[in-house]
Amino acid sequence: MSESTFMGVDREKIDWCPTIDYSKCNDCMDCVEFCPHQVFEVREDQTPKLIVKNPNNCVVFCRACSKTCGLDALSFPDKTETTKKIKATRKAEKAKKEAGE
Numbered sequence: 001m002s003e004s005t006f007m008g009v010d011r012e013k014i015d016w017c018p019t020i021d022y023s024k025c026n027d028c029m030d031c032v033e034f035c036p037h038q039v040f041e042v043r044e045d046q047t048p049k050l051i052v053k054n055p056n057n058c059v060v061f062c063r064a065c066s067k068t069c070g071l072d073a074l075s076f077p078d079k080t081e082t083t084k085k086i087k088a089t090r091k092a093e094k095a096k097k098e099a100g101e
């Protein structure tokens with residue numbers, strides 16, 4: 001369980017991690033080797049073999065692993081939309097706090 005925050009919002013409330021397009025992925029595992037944050041998990045003898053196990057370990061706004069994927073199988077949420085959502089969450093939490101909730 002992560003206790004980190006990003007822009008003042010709990011990481012767990014931020015929807016940012018890679019999505020794997022299994023129609024493109026060939027299980028080369030270059031992304032797994034590249035990412036130092038244990039976001040992915042490789043499950044030998046299971047299908048799909050590669051999963052996003054720890055989405056909250058992904059660094060918000062990082063997309064670096066997608067550049068290692070020659071098959072373009074990794075995608076991320078829209079950055080502008082995510083920023084908007086983070087700001088809205090922060091505003092709502094501030095209002096709650098001020099209301100004494």
Ligand code: SF4
Nearest residue numbers: 025026028029031069
């Ligand atoms: S780098 Fe791309 S093709 Fe290779 S395992 Fe990761 S998502 Fe799949």
Ligand code: SF4
Nearest residue numbers: 035039058059062065
């Ligand atoms: S975007 Fe960055 S932190 Fe997230 S899985 Fe890819 S390399 Fe790891």
